[in-house]
Amino acid sequence: MPTKAKKLSAILGPKFAKAMKGQPDPKIERLAIDSRRVTPGSLFFALPGLKADGNSFVDEAISRGAVAVISSQPRRFRSSKTAFVTIENPRQTLAAVAREFYDKPDEALSLVGVTGTNGKTTVTYLVKQILANLGQRYGCLGTIGYDLVRRTVPSFRTTPESLDLCDLLNQMRGFECRGAVMEVSSHGIDQHRVAGLKFEVAAFLNLTRDHLDYHDDMESYYQVKRSFFLGEHGPQPKVAIMNLDDPYGERLVSEVPDDVEVITFGESPKADYRVSQIALSSGGSTFVLSCPDGEFEVNTSLVGRYNVSNTLAALAICGGLGLNVTNCVKDLSSFSGIPGRMQKVEAGQSSTVLVDYAHTEDALKNALSMLRDVTTGKLSVVFGCGGNRDRGKRPAMMRVANELADVSWATSDNPRNEKVEDIFQDMREGIVDGDRVHFVADRRRAIELALESCGEGDCLLIAGKGHESFQEYGETVIPFDDRKVAIELIENMRLGGRA
Numbered sequence: 380m381p382t383k384a385k386k387l388s389a390i391l392g393p394k395f396a397k398a399m400k401g402q403p404d405p406k407i408e409r410l411a412i413d414s415r416r417v418t419p420g421s422l423f424f425a426l427p428g429l430k431a432d433g434n435s436f437v438d439e440a441i442s443r444g445a446v447a448v449i450s451s452q453p454r455r456f457r458s459s460k461t462a463f464v465t466i467e468n469p470r471q472t473l474a475a476v477a478r479e480f481y482d483k484p485d486e487a488l489s490l491v492g493v494t495g496t497n498g499k500t501t502v503t504y505l506v507k508q509i510l511a512n513l514g515q516r517y518g519c520l521g522t523i524g525y526d527l528v529r530r531t532v533p534s535f536r537t538t539p540e541s542l543d544l545c546d547l548l549n550q551m552r553g554f555e556c557r558g559a560v561m562e563v564s565s566h567g568i569d570q571h572r573v574a575g576l577k578f579e580v581a582a583f584l585n586l587t588r589d590h591l592d593y594h595d596d597m598e599s600y601y602q603v604k605r606s607f608f609l610g611e612h613g614p615q616p617k618v619a620i621m622n623l624d625d626p627y628g629e630r631l632v633s634e635v636p637d638d639v640e641v642i643t644f645g646e647s648p649k650a651d652y653r654v655s656q657i658a659l660s661s662g663g664s665t666f667v668l669s670c671p672d673g674e675f676e677v678n679t680s681l682v683g684r685y686n687v688s689n690t691l692a693a694l695a696i697c698g699g700l701g702l703n704v705t706n707c708v709k710d711l712s713s714f715s716g717i718p719g720r721m722q723k724v725e726a727g728q729s730s731t732v733l734v735d736y737a738h739t740e741d742a743l744k745n746a747l748s749m750l751r752d753v754t755t756g757k758l759s760v761v762f763g764c765g766g767n768r769d770r771g772k773r774p775a776m777m778r779v780a781n782e783l784a785d786v787s788w789a790t791s792d793n794p795r796n797e798k799v800e801d802i803f804q805d806m807r808e809g810i811v812d813g814d815r816v817h818f819v820a821d822r823r824r825a826i827e828l829a830l831e832s833c834g835e836g837d838c839l840l841i842a843g844k845g846h847e848s849f850q851e852y853g854e855t856v857i858p859f860d861d862r863k864v865a866i867e868l869i870e871n872m873r874l875g876g877r878a
């Protein structure tokens with residue numbers, strides 16, 4: 380739903396409206412943080428960043444028609460056609476202004492925020508699906524896409540910038556959604572993308588190593604996640620869902636304020652949503668859930684122990700929303716899975732080929748140990764480590780791959796502005812047995828060689844890119860989809876008599 384243009388003073392609030400200079404109180408048609416997306420009538424926020432400073436683009440924004448500029452740097456304004464507001468923390472103000480501009484969409488929606496290093500996409504998909512089965516209309520925002528129920532929008536961030544987020548939530552309100560289930564990344568929390576929004580339920584899944592290019596250390600990474608539950612960027616969530624099997628989850632339980640209702644889940648006997656009698660197989664899992672609504676035998680089509688944890692989290696979230704779990708556990712066995720998460724590639728080949736989004740040490744460890752248990756033959760993995768991201772996870776990822784797979788094919792995974800050879804150098808530090816590791820920079824070729832070396836009973840995991848349909852080299856984005864590439868290669872191999 381397009382929102383109506385508003386006077387600058389109305390969306391700034393009385394405190395900041397006093398700081399307006401230049402053009403008196405223009406009408407704002409839209410918000411922008413990127414000068415390249417400014418259209419006439421925009422309010423441009425000049426944000427200081429890691430790569431650039433938005434203040435360098437103020438003139439460009441004005442030339443494209445910005446009628447107001449918010450910045451932390453006082454400016455000598457030459458144009459009386461533009462209003463200037465100097466504010467200490469423009470990113471934080473952006474969130475408050477976006478919420479006002481889009482008429483506080485969170486007030487009309489039940490918001491569920493899911494955070495943690497791994498499993499956010501899986502859990503949000505599960506919750507959205509359970510709610511849809513119960514006839515409850517919730518949108519879903521995250522890494523794979525923005526599902527507004529009546530339309531879907533491609534995802535550009537796991538957690539959108541506040542101005543995009545409020546726009547998406549406003550559209551959901553227009554589509555008469557009851558609420559939204561969304562992934563809340565640590566970048567999202569730290570950069571105030573979800574600031575000021577009222578969450579009905581906030582869930583913490585786990586915390587393991589990732590993003591230490593951005594956060595100083597694990598403690599700072601944890602503190603950012605924690606701040607979401609303490610309401611440091613806005614209202615406290617009404618209910619907090621916590622994983623008692625994760626040491627950081629256990630710690631967080633003792634740190635959330637008393638007036639936030641806490642619901643715990645896990646294998647721990649202390650958990651409110653407790654799992655026992657877990658039976659894992661290559662076709663899914665069954666387990667017994669004990670929770671305040673009773674005891675249930677749960678069947679899920681998702682494979683692996685970590686997906687038992689994800690399913691439990693999803694059910695605890697539904698409990699936190701006030702739903703009776705009896706109604707929620709019914710259709711889990713028919714859940715069709717998530718794109719690029721342990722997704723089978725079926726092209727008539729004799730080996731098992733799976734595409735998964737494991738791009739951390741913990742995820743790779745879980746994925747490979749699970750596959751080890753169900754593979755009778757050789758287990759191979761193709762994986763790389765993202766450029767311009769946490770360098771420290773590279774040797775750790777290589778170590779678990781080398782320890783758990785029979786053969787590892789190291790390759791590129793979005794090298795961005797780094798040289799693939801430099802990324803390989805970091806990965807080499809984790810090698811345990813070099814005879815079982817091959818480095819092939821071209822991802823397509825790495826997949827081809829891995830496929831050629833697999834036969835009946837063998838399993839190949841193509842990890843790291845999951846649903847992604849591109850490869851990022853420098854500033855260039857090239858189409859690349861592991862699932863399509865694998866199918867093409869298998870078909871070519873068959874034509875050449877090699878499959």
Ligand SMILES: CC(=O)N[C@H]1[C@@H](OP(=O)(O)OP(=O)(O)OC[C@H]2O[C@@H](n3ccc(=O)[nH]c3=O)[C@H](O)[C@@H]2O)O[C@H](CO)[C@@H](O)[C@@H]1O[C@H](C)C(=O)N[C@@H](C)C(=O)N[C@H](CCC(=O)O)C(=O)O
Pocket residue numbers: 412413414415425426427428429430431432433434436535536537538539540564565566567593
């Ligand atoms: C590290 C990080 O999160 N960076 C985000 C941050 O960038 P930044 O502050 O460094 O911005 P910058 O590139 O230096 O530019 C500064 C300002 O100048 C503006 N600009 C820039 C160029 C120009 O021509 N005109 C212009 O106006 C930019 O729009 C920006 O507002 O702010 C930008 C705009 O607000 C974001 O787009 C950018 O996300 C980058 C692209 C990114 O890759 N982020 C990833 C790491 C991220 O957020 N990932 C999480 C998921 C993590 C997980 O898996 O858990 C996510 O939620 O997606």
Ligand SMILES: Nc1ncnc2c1ncn2[C@@H]1O[C@H](COP(=O)(O)OP(=O)(O)OP(=O)(O)O)[C@@H](O)[C@H]1O
Pocket residue numbers: 495496497498499500501502522537562564584585685686688689719720721735736737738741742743745746845
């Ligand atoms: N609970 C979990 N614990 C550990 N690993 C998991 C868990 N859930 C999923 N994984 C692994 O992590 C990968 C990514 O899962 P998913 O996309 O659900 O996580 P995410 O938190 O959304 O990731 P991102 O931060 O990149 O958006 C999966 O492909 C799987 O290998």
Ligand SMILES: N[C@H](CCC[C@H](N)C(=O)O)C(=O)O
Pocket residue numbers: 537738764765766768792793843844847
């Ligand atoms: N959301 C994650 C995705 C990583 C996926 C992997 N393919 C990579 O590029 O490193 C990130 O931004 O770190």
Ligand SMILES: [Mg+2]
Pocket residue numbers: 499500521522523537562
């Ligand atoms: Mg995700």
